[in-house]
Amino acid sequence: MNAEAPSATFAEFLLPDALMRGLESEGYATPTPVQARVVPMAMDGADLLVSAATGSGKTAAFLLPIMQRFIDTPVNDGGTRALILVPTRELARQIHSHFMRLGSYTRLAAEVITGGESKGHQIASLRKNPEILVATPGRLLEFLESGEADLTDLEILILDEADRMLDMGFAEDVLAIIRSCNPERQSMLFSATLHHKGLSKLTDTMLSEPEVLVINPVREQHPDIAHQLILSDDLGQKQDQLSWLLEHETFDKAVVFTNTRDGAVALTNVMMGRQLRVAALHGELDQRERNRIMGLVHSGRVKILIATDLAARGLDIPGIQRVINFDLPRSGDDYLHRTGRTGRAGECGIAISLVSPPEWNRMESIVRYLNLSLEPRTIEGLKANFAGPSKARKSKKPSPAVRKKLAAATKKAAPKPKERLRDRKNIGKRRKPSGTAVEAGHAPLAKRKPTSE
Incomplete structure (x- = not known):
């Protein structure tokens, strides 16, 4: 589904006051097209397959519905309720920073699990049962296999930059993580393009009858x-x-x-x-x-x-x-x-x-x-x-030698003489002036007389 985003305000989403204050403190005035389309559908619990260009505001588009649900329906005892899976450490930290700014007036907590950091510190973070995890596939899969991470209580699964994860060779890790998640969950997949050759494997495994949203297609020029x-x-x-x-x-x-x-x-x-x-x-x-x-x-x-x-x-x-x-x-x-x-x-x-x-x-x-x-x-x-x-080729004339070759190639070739069987048999033979065929190096053969029956 590819359509213009309807005009909206954040107030129309009926977000909790704590989130509205966070939006105001961050200078959010009106939703971007991806936020205007994704937020209400995500709040309704739909599975989403979203194509949106980079810089379109999609991070807030999936963070706001997660935070709204967890504020409105708190759970005192439970494990991780939302997982945001991303391809790189930098993106994981950017999303966590975004969460901290938007959620500065809430009591929600999020942890980051990526490679390159102390495993001991991350295991301690997981034991706190954070409601929201932002993770890269490799390190999270290690903790799932060792039993340090548990996704059986998961309510929302987000795959961000899914095409990039495929390009980086994370397909099997991502599929293993999806299989470890609570099957009764809401899922959203975000990708710059929906035409990646390996994307269908993820969507078929992860999403159930998803709504498809194409917003700011990746090949559309950025107006700014x-x-x-x-x-x-x-x-x-x-x-x-x-x-x-x-x-x-x-x-x-x-x-x-x-x-x-x-x-x-x-x-x-x-x-x-x-x-x-x-x-x-x-x-x-x-x-x-x-x-x-x-x-x-x-x-x-x-x-x-x-x-x-x-x-x-x-x-x-x-x-x-x-x-x-x-x-x-x-x-x-x-x-x-x-x-x-x-x-x-x-x-x-x-x-x-x-x-x-x-x-x-x-x-x-x-x-x-x-x-x-x-x-x-x-x-x-x-x-x-x-x-x-390109310009040089258009202005440059062929050299005389090249022109001569081109002219020769365009001339109509002369027809070949008709080849006869007897000529092919006489290859290597010479003719006597009388026209009698003489085999090279031998005397003339006697003329055969007709035989009577």
């Missing part, structure tokens, strides 16, 4: 993000262009994306050598270091984060006004998830891609896939000689 293109000749020029952008652009915070961990580390070192205050975020960092870096960025002590695609999902930092693709992403979906770090909560943002000759075809593919409108841009003194191979 401007997309710019800067051509580069090589790595050195890219580094110079990036330095100029980071020094001269006006922004609160910026995220620069690379495709590899080594690339992020190398680029961080180059920018630090140019006296820029930057930090790197990638998958090889332990959790303590990740938390330290995110704290620096959140506080504003570091304005520039150089990251791999690890940060493209779930990274929600207020004030990101620039996203720069130092390396072009590998796909259109990755492009959207990266650029979705800006233009959030109604703010405007700019996404800039630095494109070198080897990346041109991929850029064209992303533009076609997303139907993007890119604004070409140059930096004075750093303009690339490269202008795009």
Whole structure:
């Protein structure tokens, strides 16, 4: 079902006063389209399959119904009532932080269970029987198998960024967790796209006659993000262009994306050598270091984060006004998830891609896939000689040698002479002037006389 979201206010949802105060303190004025569609249906207990673009406000869309139910129907003795399953540690912490802000006037409690943290501390948290768990699949499955976690009392199951979990190879872990859950539960699955080839396995196992909502489709351009293109000749020029952008652009915070961990580390070192205050975020960092870096960025002590695609999902930092693709992403979906770090909560943002000759075809593919409108841009003194191979091909005339070959190829081939059987038999033989066939190296054969019957 793909329709325009009806106009609504948070007051129409009849949320408890404690939640309304939390919304007001966080500056929530009117629901986003995904919140306007999801919240009332989730409050009615429906299973939902939701496709919504990143930055659309879907976290509050599933948190509010969970919190409303638990406030209105408290349970004194029981286990975990809601599980929010996510692909990355960063997203888990972002959701927990969101919960703490919205629920600041409630007595609800939530815990985070992810890899990279002390198991002993997390086991102690589980023994408190938190009403809400935010978890990544791997660590939670370990605790389920060891008996430290119990989901038999679960009332609501949320899968957020389900397509990303599949891409990261978590399908079997997620299915094992679903099988451990109370079957009499409400389930909601959120995915940037509903066309992922492995998604049906999750939906068939998890959801019962779900309502399907397509809101802000993933390939729909974000109205608050401007997309710019800067051509580069090589790595050195890219580094110079990036330095100029980071020094001269006006922004609160910026995220620069690379495709590899080594690339992020190398680029961080180059920018630090140019006296820029930057930090790197990638998958090889332990959790303590990740938390330290995110704290620096959140506080504003570091304005520039150089990251791999690890940060493209779930990274929600207020004030990101620039996203720069130092390396072009590998796909259109990755492009959207990266650029979705800006233009959030109604703010405007700019996404800039630095494109070198080897990346041109991929850029064209992303533009076609997303139907993007890119604004070409140059930096004075750093303009690339490269202008795009497509234009070069259109203006370049074939060389004389190529034209000669083309002309020869277009000429109509002369018809082949008809091949006769006797000619094929005479291959390797020579003819005498009289026309008598002579076999090579032998005397002429005598003429055979007709035999009488």
